[in-house]
Amino acid sequence: MSKINLNASEVQTRESRLGSITGFAGTAGELVGCARAGTLKESERSFSQCMGCSSGNAFCQLSMIQDAIVVNHAPVGCAGDFFTFNFVYRVGQMERNLPPVIGRYFNTNIEEQDTIFGATQKLANTIRTAYERIHPNAIFITTSCASGIIGDDVEGVANDLTEELGIPIISCFCEGFKSKIWTTGFDAAYHSIIRKLVKPPEKKSNKVNIVNFWGSHIFDEILNPLGYEADYIIPFSTTAQLKYISEAVATIQICPTLGTYIGAALEQVYGVPEIKSPPAYGIAGTDQWMRELGRVLDRQEQIEALIVKEHERILPKLQEYREQIQGKKAYLTAGAAHGHALIALLRELGLEVQGAAIFHHDPIYDNGTTTSDALAHAVNTYGDIPNYNVCNKQAYELVNVLNKIKPDIMIARHGGMTLWGAKLGIPTLLVGDEQLSFGYQGILNYGERILETLDNKEFVINLAKHSTMPYTKWWLDQDPFSFLRSDLNVKTY
Amino acid sequence: MSKLIEQPRYSCALGAQQSIIAIKRAVPILHSGPGCGDKINRLLGQGEGYAGGNTVPCTNASESEIVFGGESKLGTVIEGAFQVIDADLYVVLTGCTSDIIGDDVAQVTSRYQEQDKPIVYVETGGFKSNNYVSHETVVKGIIDQYVDKFKVGSHKIKRLVNVFATIPYQDAFWNGNLEEIKRILEGIGLTVNILFGAESQGIEEWKTIPQAEFNIVVSAWAGLEIAEHLKNKYDTPYTHFSYLPIGGLETTKFLRQVVAFGALDVDYAEAFIKKEEEKFYMHIERMADFMLEFRYGLPRRFYTILDASYAIGFSKYLLNELGILPTKQFIIDDTPEVFQGAIHEQFEKISEFRSAKVSFSIDAGAIQEEIRKDEHKSRGLILGSAWERDLATEIGADLLIVSVPVAYRLILNCGYAGYNGGLRVIEDIYGKVLDTYR
Numbered sequence: 069m070s071k072i073n074l075n076a077s078e079v080q081t082r083e084s085r086l087g088s089i090t091g092f093a094g095t096a097g098e099l100v101g102c103a104r105a106g107t108l109k110e111s112e113r114s115f116s117q118c119m120g121c122s123s124g125n126a127f128c129q130l131s132m133i134q135d136a137i138v139v140n141h142a143p144v145g146c147a148g149d150f151f152t153f154n155f156v157y158r159v160g161q162m163e164r165n166l167p168p169v170i171g172r173y174f175n176t177n178i179e180e181q182d183t184i185f186g187a188t189q190k191l192a193n194t195i196r197t198a199y200e201r202i203h204p205n206a207i208f209i210t211t212s213c214a215s216g217i218i219g220d221d222v223e224g225v226a227n228d229l230t231e232e233l234g235i236p237i238i239s240c241f242c243e244g245f246k247s248k249i250w251t252t253g254f255d256a257a258y259h260s261i262i263r264k265l266v267k268p269p270e271k272k273s274n275k276v277n278i279v280n281f282w283g284s285h286i287f288d289e290i291l292n293p294l295g296y297e298a299d300y301i302i303p304f305s306t307t308a309q310l311k312y313i314s315e316a317v318a319t320i321q322i323c324p325t326l327g328t329y330i331g332a333a334l335e336q337v338y339g340v341p342e343i344k345s346p347p348a349y350g351i352a353g354t355d356q357w358m359r360e361l362g363r364v365l366d367r368q369e370q371i372e373a374l375i376v377k378e379h380e381r382i383l384p385k386l387q388e389y390r391e392q393i394q395g396k397k398a399y400l401t402a403g404a405a406h407g408h409a410l411i412a413l414l415r416e417l418g419l420e421v422q423g424a425a426i427f428h429h430d431p432i433y434d435n436g437t438t439t440s441d442a443l444a445h446a447v448n449t450y451g452d453i454p455n456y457n458v459c460n461k462q463a464y465e466l467v468n469v470l471n472k473i474k475p476d477i478m479i480a481r482h483g484g485m486t487l488w489g490a491k492l493g494i495p496t497l498l499v500g501d502e503q504l505s506f507g508y509q510g511i512l513n514y515g516e517r518i519l520e521t522l523d524n525k526e527f528v529i530n531l532a533k534h535s536t537m538p539y540t541k542w543w544l545d546q547d548p549f550s551f552l553r554s555d556l557n558v559k560t561y
Numbered sequence: 562m563s564k565l566i567e568q569p570r571y572s573c574a575l576g577a578q579q580s581i582i583a584i585k586r587a588v589p590i591l592h593s594g595p596g597c598g599d600k601i602n603r604l605l606g607q608g609e610g611y612a613g614g615n616t617v618p619c620t621n622a623s624e625s626e627i628v629f630g631g632e633s634k635l636g637t638v639i640e641g642a643f644q645v646i647d648a649d650l651y652v653v654l655t656g657c658t659s660d661i662i663g664d665d666v667a668q669v670t671s672r673y674q675e676q677d678k679p680i681v682y683v684e685t686g687g688f689k690s691n692n693y694v695s696h697e698t699v700v701k702g703i704i705d706q707y708v709d710k711f712k713v714g715s716h717k718i719k720r721l722v723n724v725f726a727t728i729p730y731q732d733a734f735w736n737g738n739l740e741e742i743k744r745i746l747e748g749i750g751l752t753v754n755i756l757f758g759a760e761s762q763g764i765e766e767w768k769t770i771p772q773a774e775f776n777i778v779v780s781a782w783a784g785l786e787i788a789e790h791l792k793n794k795y796d797t798p799y800t801h802f803s804y805l806p807i808g809g810l811e812t813t814k815f816l817r818q819v820v821a822f823g824a825l826d827v828d829y830a831e832a833f834i835k836k837e838e839e840k841f842y843m844h845i846e847r848m849a850d851f852m853l854e855f856r857y858g859l860p861r862r863f864y865t866i867l868d869a870s871y872a873i874g875f876s877k878y879l880l881n882e883l884g885i886l887p888t889k890q891f892i893i894d895d896t897p898e899v900f901q902g903a904i905h906e907q908f909e910k911i912s913e914f915r916s917a918k919v920s921f922s923i924d925a926g927a928i929q930e931e932i933r934k935d936e937h938k939s940r941g942l943i944l945g946s947a948w949e950r951d952l953a954t955e956i957g958a959d960l961l962i963v964s965v966p967v968a969y970r971l972i973l974n975c976g977y978a979g980y981n982g983g984l985r986v987i988e989d990i991y992g993k994v995l996d997t998y999r
Contacts, residue, residue, distance in 0.1 A: 115641020
């Protein structure tokens, strides 16, 4: 792990910065063991299916800054996600009572001759046109495989045009091929924001940075009574707001996988403390997180009182849910830290977690402390999890595992995975709002959703009856990790 | 001319992965960076079908393949795909990464072709073209490297035709459109290789491509290359209908063109046309009082922000059969210059009495600015994409989403081609309009 270096134009990938991996099969306890012993090694799949890439994750954060626009320096296909992020942006505007505004995103349309002669001129012209059209307060440039390989000097163009146009033109390097861990794209976006937009603090504010996606604003009710104000970043913020995030009293991440880099950067560069406990999922996890929050914000007494009050409020209902859920078996697929948190939550609800396919594993976060290890927390608090698979969205492994394990319910955090449970007749639940399950109320919210899903089987049963399966019978009979190369150096593998 | 794109409405060359997914039991294998397949699917896909979306095998190029080449990785992914994915045809498509570094994909794939595996490769590096063009390249690739092997003699099967009508998924209504086109062509006595979607017999149908008596291209330009190729290769003649036929007038015109070209039994075909027209106009007549008397609330003029085939098809239908007037028409499919003249001509004589202005641009952000500047006195109709939602609200227009990204509607077998499609257009437009009353 290396210190945050704002002089470098590019952020280091998670592989090289944190030693993160995308391939592992074993138990969760074994994975935590390797991670702590420093013996975690990446393994390769000789067969693989489409993953996501960093540019999508970078765009995910940059595309919803209210007064900034994004120029994607790439062939037109890389702009295929523009509308989906605009869609999310619009939904969020509606929820936040913001005026409806379309996301303004531009693609430089790299063509064949550009791969020979370079496309920096095209990039500069696109930025100028975009500026003329919108007059934003900042322009972000996201890069692509094509622009990266042909070696366009994107940083140079950004610097020149910052001077010419008088607003920050900020390069964000997020070429797809650079990292197998697409969350590196989040780091790239944050790196570009911290490097070029955030100003050094002049005073301390009473704000707490909440690093999140586009979920509901649940932190207001926790922080306001304590005398603090939640500042939700990055989506739906403004450039003016982002300039002063260095003045906040603390940074909370809804998910350390998302916010590891920005949390650490704000602490290392500007001294904004990061709440390092795993996020508040499950009773034990929420207690621990609340106490850490109380410590950092200097509100221990109030927090202790709140914990008592909340326990009293939710435990009876939780007990009711537990009785109904008890003994059901679950399988989970999600991104890393949030997946770990969900494991805790599911167990708290009385589900037996039979296994999980988690998109990658960060043995440590940028803050360098093992306190933040959510998987270790889940294992230590609730016991080991069998069939723990680190798998970057490889549907073929997932369908094989599900076919063998046959859980009562499959939980997914990301789109595109629920189909495989349903085709096998397993009720599946996709949870898009990561805040839904956060904190004490989150446990109840989740319990309710799980009960609904378990109850609602008609669609999946009928679908399974009439579905085709693109996977061969041969494959479904194999070990799910047959294509994970066995020359691993992970001791416990 | 500006080359930048705000609000993309088509994909890059690799977007042709969706053409493969549209063939029954066929699967693309991407030799590309990670993320490419997902982004294409986000723009063009609605549902992953049999083996699209998350099922698509991919080498997910990483830094080491960029530096050392990705040929061996491609080999293992192809082998894995044969074992894991149950498909009739595998098509290797390259992305930017492998095309820039120059992997020899032909050499890797030919190893498996020599073993008689049903596998084809095509270079579709994103920067090479867009998915309208690469659709043609991919179809030609399948014909040359796979279909050709099954060619028996040079005899033609009487009344068998191949239809190249639409770019699957790029045309969000491709499945419904192809079903209707097949239905009406069968109605006039043909046997139809429709090649994509629910009404196709999959790869078995593709194998008979060389035996077709003639080919039919229903498109402004994309698809003509395929027909030309087949003409040179198998001596198959083709007839070209240069837009999507929608409604009574144009569908009949289309069918008569095919009948004449193929020297089909005119009486048989006309009997079918008569029956279809009767049905079609019976519905229109039944509703004519409503359509006449409700006019105060109906859109009186329309914009199209569509590809050329759709723009012409819709303009003719809306003007000549529904009486809605065309304002300026914007064509967003990056139409090659050689075809622009013919499209201009179509708009020049869009009806007996009228012509419409048309312009070609890939930057729909600029198109929207231009439309905003117009005077918006009467209620308008926009035929465009999900990007037009705000624009429509701002200028008080109704919006029918026809082009990708569709986002705000879900499409199963809905199609706008043919007689049935024409009726569906009326239902959908008037449904939108009526829904605005409270």
